Amino acid sequence: MRKTKGFISVILCIAMIALLFVPVMAEVDTETCSHQWRWVTDVAATCGDDGVQHQICVLCSATRNENTPLPATGNHDLEWILDAAPTCGQTGIEHQYCNLCHHTYNEGTLISATGEHTWAWVVDTAPTCGEAGSQHRECTVCGQPDPYTAGTVIQATGKHKWIEGDVISESTCIVHGQREDTCEYCGGTRLFELELAEHTWDEGYVSLEPGCAEKGYMVYTCTVEGCNAQKSVVIPATGNHVDADGNGQCDVCGVSMPATVSSGTTLWNIIQSVIDFFTMLYNRIAALFS
Ligand SMILES: [Zn+2]
Ligand SMILES: [Zn+2]
Numbered sequence: 243m244r245k246t247k248g249f250i251s252v253i254l255c256i257a258m259i260a261l262l263f264v265p266v267m268a269e270v271d272t273e274t275c276s277h278q279w280r281w282v283t284d285v286a287a288t289c290g291d292d293g294v295q296h297q298i299c300v301l302c303s304a305t306r307n308e309n310t311p312l313p314a315t316g317n318h319d320l321e322w323i324l325d326a327a328p329t330c331g332q333t334g335i336e337h338q339y340c341n342l343c344h345h346t347y348n349e350g351t352l353i354s355a356t357g358e359h360t361w362a363w364v365v366d367t368a369p370t371c372g373e374a375g376s377q378h379r380e381c382t383v384c385g386q387p388d389p390y391t392a393g394t395v396i397q398a399t400g401k402h403k404w405i406e407g408d409v410i411s412e413s414t415c416i417v418h419g420q421r422e423d424t425c426e427y428c429g430g431t432r433l434f435e436l437e438l439a440e441h442t443w444d445e446g447y448v449s450l451e452p453g454c455a456e457k458g459y460m461v462y463t464c465t466v467e468g469c470n471a472q473k474s475v476v477i478p479a480t481g482n483h484v485d486a487d488g489n490g491q492c493d494v495c496g497v498s499m500p501a502t503v504s505s506g507t508t509l510w511n512i513i514q515s516v517i518d519f520f521t522m523l524y525n526r527i528a529a530l531f532s
């Protein structure tokens with residue numbers, strides 16, 4: 243108990259003595275102070291931004307060199323960002339970005355064009371039926387003409403659309419006539435060969451007379467000069483058989499001819515046949531029971 247009281251008394255004494263000295267310390271004269279300067283950071287510098295600092299005297303608290311820049315460290319965490327990808331024919335653009343200070347650096351840095359073109363033929367002039375066209379190769383991406391491949395000709399299609407024109411010469415049976423046709427697209431012309439005409443037949447003559455059973459022939463000749471085409475036409479057999487000797491056969495061709503009997507006799511023949519049939523039938527049955 244006594245020990246505690248004594249300790250508190252000592253603390254109080256020290257406090258009182260300290261209070262006596264405080265005004266004395268605060269009253270250190272800035273004019274006469276032999277300053278001891280120390281840098282104080284107001285705003286810390288980053289990798290990309292300067293900081294701010296000033297100096298303060300540790301003895302009299304005077305300040306100087308207010309707003310003195312504290313240099314940026316430059317210890318960026320940089321990353322390349324693509325602004326425009328390069329193509330076969332165009333340079334690309336990129337810049338750097340700091341993940342720490344969020345500033346961009348090296349803006350507008352160029353990336354070389356790849357040079358890997360995609361070549362394709364491009365038609366300059368389409369061919370028509372009558373006229374050739376032309377084409378060249380260029381890059382489908384950047385449009386640069388292929389420096390290694392020359393342009394070429396595209397052959398005319400030859401696919402004319404013919405419109406029938408005037409007949410220049412009519413066909414005969416031996417000479418083809420001609421017609422001049424015109425192409426609707428190119429205006430080109432062609433001579434079109436017409437079909438041969440029909441022959442012009444004379445009245446003809448009988449080269450073989452037909453018989454009662456055999457066919458005959460007519461021969462016709464074309465009347466056009468220089469043609470001489472012939473055609474033969476069948477004359478049917480007459481069918482007029484003759485049986486003068488009455489033997490039931492044609493005297494000319496020998497074909498059997500129907501008997502020339504009266505209708506009365508024919509009826510009698512039928513009755514006779516019926517009688518003969520039943521007689522034969524009766525005889526057969528009689529024979530079975532005898
Ligand atoms: Zn000072
Ligand atoms: Zn940075």
Ligand SMILES: [Zn+2]
Nearest residue numbers: 330359381384
């Ligand atoms: Zn290209």
Ligand SMILES: [Zn+2]
Nearest residue numbers: 371402425428
């Ligand atoms: Zn044409």
Ligand SMILES: [Zn+2]
Nearest residue numbers: 415441464469
């Ligand atoms: Zn003829």
Ligand SMILES: [Zn+2]
Nearest residue numbers: 454483492495
């Ligand atoms: Zn006959």
